Amino acid sequence: MDTSEYMPMFLAETREHLEQLNLAIVRLEKNPKDPPTVDEIFRIAHSLKGMSATMGFAKIAELTHAMEDVFELLRQRSTGLKTEAIDTVFACLDALSRAVESIESEGQEALDPEPLVTRLRSLVRPRTRDQERSRVGAVKPTDAAALDAAQAAGARILHVRVRLNEDTLMPAVRAHMVLAGLSEHGEVVASNPAPDGLELFDGRQIDAWIATDHDQDSVGQAAGSVSEVATVEVAELDLSQIAAAPAEPQAVESASQPETAATGAHKATRTVRVDAGRLDSLMHLMGELVIHRTAVDALTTGLDVPGLHQAIQDLTRSSQALQAMVMQVRMIPVDIVFLRFPRLVRDLASKTGKEVKLELVGSDTELDRTVVDAIGDPLVHLVRNAVDHGLESPEEREASGKPRHGTISLAASQAGGSVIIEVRDDGRGIDPAAIGRKAASLGLIDAPAASEIDVRAAIELLFAPGFTTSEITSDISGRGVGMDAVRAKIRQLGGEVLIDSTPGTGTSAQIRLPLTLAIVSALQVEVAGAPFAFPIDRIERTLRLSDGSVRSVAGRRMLVLDDDVLPLVHGDEMFRGSDEGEPQFVVIIRAHDRRLAVAVDDLVGQRELVTRPLPPIVADAQPVSGGATLADARIALIVDCDALVDGALAPFDLRVAA
Numbered sequence: 001m002d003t004s005e006y007m008p009m010f011l012a013e014t015r016e017h018l019e020q021l022n023l024a025i026v027r028l029e030k031n032p033k034d035p036p037t038v039d040e041i042f043r044i045a046h047s048l049k050g051m052s053a054t055m056g057f058a059k060i061a062e063l064t065h066a067m068e069d070v071f072e073l074l075r076q077r078s079t080g081l082k083t084e085a086i087d088t089v090f091a092c093l094d095a096l097s098r099a100v101e102s103i104e105s106e107g108q109e110a111l112d113p114e115p116l117v118t119r120l121r122s123l124v125r126p127r128t129r130d131q132e133r134s135r136v137g138a139v140k141p142t143d144a145a146a147l148d149a150a151q152a153a154g155a156r157i158l159h160v161r162v163r164l165n166e167d168t169l170m171p172a173v174r175a176h177m178v179l180a181g182l183s184e185h186g187e188v189v190a191s192n193p194a195p196d197g198l199e200l201f202d203g204r205q206i207d208a209w210i211a212t213d214h215d216q217d218s219v220g221q222a223a224g225s226v227s228e229v230a231t232v233e234v235a236e237l238d239l240s241q242i243a244a245a246p247a248e249p250q251a252v253e254s255a256s257q258p259e260t261a262a263t264g265a266h267k268a269t270r271t272v273r274v275d276a277g278r279l280d281s282l283m284h285l286m287g288e289l290v291i292h293r294t295a296v297d298a299l300t301t302g303l304d305v306p307g308l309h310q311a312i313q314d315l316t317r318s319s320q321a322l323q324a325m326v327m328q329v330r331m332i333p334v335d336i337v338f339l340r341f342p343r344l345v346r347d348l349a350s351k352t353g354k355e356v357k358l359e360l361v362g363s364d365t366e367l368d369r370t371v372v373d374a375i376g377d378p379l380v381h382l383v384r385n386a387v388d389h390g391l392e393s394p395e396e397r398e399a400s401g402k403p404r405h406g407t408i409s410l411a412a413s414q415a416g417g418s419v420i421i422e423v424r425d426d427g428r429g430i431d432p433a434a435i436g437r438k439a440a441s442l443g444l445i446d447a448p449a450a451s452e453i454d455v456r457a458a459i460e461l462l463f464a465p466g467f468t469t470s471e472i473t474s475d476i477s478g479r480g481v482g483m484d485a486v487r488a489k490i491r492q493l494g495g496e497v498l499i500d501s502t503p504g505t506g507t508s509a510q511i512r513l514p515l516t517l518a519i520v521s522a523l524q525v526e527v528a529g530a531p532f533a534f535p536i537d538r539i540e541r542t543l544r545l546s547d548g549s550v551r552s553v554a555g556r557r558m559l560v561l562d563d564d565v566l567p568l569v570h571g572d573e574m575f576r577g578s579d580e581g582e583p584q585f586v587v588i589i590r591a592h593d594r595r596l597a598v599a600v601d602d603l604v605g606q607r608e609l610v611t612r613p614l615p616p617i618v619a620d621a622q623p624v625s626g627g628a629t630l631a632d633a634r635i636a637l638i639v640d641c642d643a644l645v646d647g648a649l650a651p652f653d654l655r656v657a658a
Contacts, residue, residue: 006170007103008275010055014100017048018093022343025089029346032080039184041071046183048096050176050198060099063113066120067092073124088119090343155211157189157237160223162206168228172201178229179208181222186212209237276369279330286326287519287610293319294631327368327516334412334421335363337376341383341410348387355394355404356387361411367419368516374493375421375511378486382423382509383408385482390427390507400504402426418495418537419515424508430501432458442467456593459499463487491642494520494535494625496591520611520628524604524636525587527571531636532600533609533628538641540588545599548586559586559597566597569648574598575622575637591645598644611638623647 021044028037045068052060070085081089095116102110162178164171176198182188190209193201212219220234293315300312338360349356367375391397391406398404409424435458436450444464445453453461461467465484490497495513514520514537522533523542548561550568559568570583583599609628614637623643627635 006055009169010051010173011100011104014048014051015097017044017051018097018100019339020044021048022090022093023339025086025093026342026346028074028080029086032074038071038074041074042068043181043184045071046180047173047177050180051170051173054170054172054176054198057099057103057109059109059111059113060096063092063096063111063116066113066117069124070120085123088116088123090347092116092120155187155189156213158186158210158212158216158219159235159237160208160210160219161233162208162223162226162229163231164204164206165228165230166204168204171203172198174226174228175201175206177226178206178223181226182208182210182219185214185219185222186210279369282326283330286323289319290323290519290608290610291629291631295633298631323519327519330369330516331366332369332372333363334365334367334372334375334419337372337379338363338410338412340376341379344380344383345387345408348384352388353393354387354391354406356391357405357407359407359409359411361409362413365412365414365419366515367513371419371493371513371516374489375513378489378497378511379410379421379423381482381486382511383410386423386425386427386507386509390425390429392428396428414515415512419513421511421513422508423510424506426506429503429505429507430455430458430462430499431503435461439464439467455501455503459501462499463497491625491640496642498593520609520638522607522609522628522636522638523587524607524609524630525571525585525600526602526604527575527600529601530575531604531630531634532571532575532624532639533607533636534587534589534598534639535641536606538589538591540590540595542585542587542603545583545586564595566595567649568597568599569644571598571600574644574648575624589639589641589645591642594645594649596645596648607636609636609638 021041024037024041024044028034028041031037045064049061049064049068052058052064067089070081070089073081073085095111095113099109099111102108160182164174168174175193179188179191179195179198187210188208189211192207193203208223210219216234216236220232223229223234224232297312297316300308341360342358345356345358348354386408387406391408392400392402394404397406407426409422411424412419412421414420432453432455436445436453439445439453439461440447440450444461444467462483467484468482487497490511490513493513495511498510498512499507500510501507514535520533521536523536523539524531524533526532548559551558551560551565557568557570559566566588568586572583583601585600585603587598587600587603589596589598607628607630609630611626611628614624614627622637623640624637625640625643626638628638630636
């Protein structure tokens with residue numbers, strides 16, 4: 001069977017299974033007496049093994065099969081697994097993840113299961129042949145005599161008929177998942193297809209007869225929870241009516257009495273996997289539609305054509321609804337990123353000898369797919385820093401009156417057109433004096449500046465390239481690559497990073513990101529005859545230049561307002577390097593915890609702009625992050641507020657070369 005067309009689905013679902021196993025095992029390590037989690041682990045392992053075998057990846061199937069032996073210990077022990085067993089299982093999951101990456105990049109598993117299988121077997125007692133056959137279902141009777149024997153033993157038999165969607169791509173995998181799910185509720189006495197024929201199954205109907213004391217609803221739900229199942233029928237089998245029935249399970253079906261309204265029926269799936277490239281193309285076309293709609297609106301302004309104004313309004317309303325729907329399609333929960341952190345924190349705590357509790361808040365908060373794909377690495381840096389630098393050892397915490405375990409909170413929330421992701425710890429906080437001494441030793445500041453450094457300046461030094469507070473280099477930290485990379489990455493996404501800390505209490509790192517990168521709400525301005533745009537979420541307010549007075553302080557222009565004094569820059573100097581404009585207005589922007597007044601010639605108005613990346617020669621030369629086509633075919637440059645503020649306020653920063 002050619003499985004190449006099923007490969008994208010296999011890779012996606014295998015990654016999901018591995019993530020779920022990582023989470024389930026971390027959860028079980030904390031709470032061994034958790035039967036639902038044990039059942040979940042078995043169900044996922046069954047599915048993963050069946051999918052791998054069907055796709056022809058025997059090494060993954062072999063390793064997963066050996067892992068099931070260890071998982072079975074979970075059912076036998078109320079105290080859970082020993083640390084050695086947990087570590088071995090995690091090593092297997094890491095190996096499986098690498099194998100999946102290898103399959104995607106090279107088409108081969110690149111996995112040697114023998115060393116890990118040996119480690120797994122050392123954790124369990126050898127099984128007798130009867131035990132092994134009973135566990136994996138190697139022998140399953142498939143005729144009426146076997147069903148009759150089950151009845152003689154006092155078993156209650158349910159007949160389960162499952163129908164898959166007609167467009168199911170991997171029916172053999174779905175059949176395996178259905179039978180695996182049913183086996184959690186009893187013994188599958190007979191099935192069609194039989195277990196030893198699953199790899200060749202290419203039908204759309206699965207029949208199973210299960211000896212169980214569970215109710216029909218729970219059995220039906222177990223089968224119906226499998227993806228791509230269209231309907232499930234469950235009925236109790238009257239074995240007294242099957243004496244003359246042929247051996248094939250299909251014949252037994254005629255003697256059963258399925259319910260007309262299937263118990264536990266599962267509605268046809270309403271989800272479909274779409275290649276990410278297609279979503280990007282859809283967003284691009286949506287952006288073009290927005291541009292053309294704006295152009296039509298501008299061209300028809302002032303025309304007195306009957307019905308034209310109403311037609312333009314209808315077009316605008318429909319296109320805005322379509323734009324909102326396209327944006328919604330691209331939104332995915334940030335939980336996809338959060339899933340990796342329980343395992344990461346568990347491993348970091350083990351390496352550092354610390355006791356760490358991880359709290360995940362707002363996992364269902366949605367972000368644009370492009371943003372979600374990009375924030376994983378910055379968040380890993382922040383969490384690593386929180387565990388390694390932020391939290392104290394259990395002994396230190398007890399000595400300072402804190403609980404032995406430290407707490408790290410990873411929270412996501414929406415605020416207007418932005419998403420805020422915060423990594424907070426209750427550790428030692430940032431020590432400005434220690435940061436100052438380290439910065440002086442690295443040559444970033446001189447000794448007098450180091451002695452006067454405050455928390456704000458210390459935080460800014462953490463973002464300096466090459467800066468680290470670690471005295472030794474490890475696989476966790478100490479290489480001087482971290483916070484500067486975090487800031488650079490977040491700025492590429494149009495966001496900002498804010499850090500706040502209280503010595504002895506803890507540290508909070510907050511990432512603020514736009515909901516989407518494709519369409520930005522911005523204020524269009526004119527600077528020396530050229531259009532520029534400031535993102536709306538970075539604008540504090542606008543005013544006429546005449547509403548304040550301009551003063552010179554230490555050679556720098558300052559805008560004096562009734563309630564504040566702000567550094568003032570002229571847009572034509574910052575963006576065009578000339579002094580041709582006649583600024584009439586001021587835009588006050590915010591970046592980090594700093595504010596800047598930018599003088600511009602005119603305020604055109606708020607616009608929904610479809611952003612496009614700029615060539616490096618343009619982006620590197622000016623504080624801009626992208627461009628957008630306007631209705632009059634001109635290109636408006638999107639202002640990078642972080643870069644603009646950094647460039648304008650650099651003389652005020654604490655940066656004294658040694």
